[in-house]
Amino acid sequence: MGISNEIYSIAQTYLRKVRPSGPENVMAICPFHVKADGSPEQHPSFAMSLVNGLWFCHACQEKGNLYTFLTGIGLTRDQIDLHHSLTIESARKNLPAAFDPAKPKVYTDSPIPESLLGVFDYCPLDLLRDGYTEQTLKRFEVGFDMTHYRVTYPVRDLTGQLMAISGRSVVNAYPKYKIYDKEYPCWGLPAREMWDKKGALWNAHTVYPELFFQSRPETLVVVEGFKACMWVWQAGIKNVVALLGTYLSNEQRWIIERMGAPVYLFLDNNWPGVKGTHKCGEQLRNSTRLFVIEYPDRLRDDEDAQPDNLTPEEIWEQKNRAISYFDWKTAA
Numbered sequence: 001m002g003i004s005n006e007i008y009s010i011a012q013t014y015l016r017k018v019r020p021s022g023p024e025n026v027m028a029i030c031p032f033h034v035k036a037d038g039s040p041e042q043h044p045s046f047a048m049s050l051v052n053g054l055w056f057c058h059a060c061q062e063k064g065n066l067y068t069f070l071t072g073i074g075l076t077r078d079q080i081d082l083h084h085s086l087t088i089e090s091a092r093k094n095l096p097a098a099f100d101p102a103k104p105k106v107y108t109d110s111p112i113p114e115s116l117l118g119v120f121d122y123c124p125l126d127l128l129r130d131g132y133t134e135q136t137l138k139r140f141e142v143g144f145d146m147t148h149y150r151v152t153y154p155v156r157d158l159t160g161q162l163m164a165i166s167g168r169s170v171v172n173a174y175p176k177y178k179i180y181d182k183e184y185p186c187w188g189l190p191a192r193e194m195w196d197k198k199g200a201l202w203n204a205h206t207v208y209p210e211l212f213f214q215s216r217p218e219t220l221v222v223v224e225g226f227k228a229c230m231w232v233w234q235a236g237i238k239n240v241v242a243l244l245g246t247y248l249s250n251e252q253r254w255i256i257e258r259m260g261a262p263v264y265l266f267l268d269n270n271w272p273g274v275k276g277t278h279k280c281g282e283q284l285r286n287s288t289r290l291f292v293i294e295y296p297d298r299l300r301d302d303e304d305a306q307p308d309n310l311t312p313e314e315i316w317e318q319k320n321r322a323i324s325y326f327d328w329k330t331a332a
């Protein structure tokens with residue numbers, strides 16, 4: 001069975017009202033949203049590529065690859081491994097040529113087995129207390145590592161492969177955030193000494209499929225860390241990525257430029273964040289429409305303020321009144 005037939009059969013199994021749309025896509029009812037009045041969607045707004053499995057809903061803007069589709073509709077990792085791993089692998093090989101992985105390198109050669117995430121399948125309570133919903137934490141595959149007492153954040157490359165696990169200590173171990181290296185042998189996996197984070201732009205693998213369907217994203221918010229990224233996403237701004245620091249690598253820049261969206265820098269409110277905004281701004285100002293999201297008055301002088309200290313309403317307000325990078329730079 002060719003890849004198109006395999007993906008078509010997955011679509012037929014899990015989606016309603018599947019119909020071909022051109023030679024390479026299908027349309028169907030989106031499984032990820034209901035209408036604003038709570039009634040089920042009757043109009044097919046969900047597009048999926050039969051070539052590479054990327055999908056995008058024109059109504060709710062959800063998007064992703066074959067793997068995130070299958071987890072999104074509720075399949076377990078074991079079910080996916082058992083029934084769909086070969087199809088996912090073939091689909092990945094057909095990812096759009098615009099993302100030619102030859103240069104620069106934005107994918108990993110040695111992905112971590114997905115099954116490792118099963119080990120971390122606990123909901124981190126401190127994040128629930130901070131206001132993150134279970135749905136958000138599940139969406140970002142946040143878990144908990146009982147061996148090292150760290151909240152785990154999977155880091156995926158642009159094609160969705162698992163390239164690293166980052167753990168945030170809940171017992172004040174140093175460093176607070178750690179990209180795992182020597183931890184893996186305790187789960188029967190080889191240690192991973194080489195961590196090249198240059199190609200990692202957190203959540204980019206779910207944002208970029210929109211490009212493939214030529215519906216240009218209106219907004220790309222760029223934040224520093226995991227929590228800020230999930231918080232902005234939970235507020236309803238789905239096109240958000242995290243640099244995992246304040247430094248913009250050439251690889252990250254390449255990915256961001258290819259998203260084709262106006263970029264809203266929203267780094268932390270401390271000195272490294274301001275410096276980072278300036279450095280990222282200089283790198284992106286000639287290639288993107290560039291804005292800076294400022295902190296609301298109540299937090300403006302708070303050096304510890306981060307995007308996740310804003311209410312969802314404040315995030316939208318500040319985003320809507322974001323100023324151009326040029327104005328920000330001139331005022332600073």
Ligand SMILES: [Zn+2]
Binds near residue numbers: 058
């Ligand atoms: Zn939808």
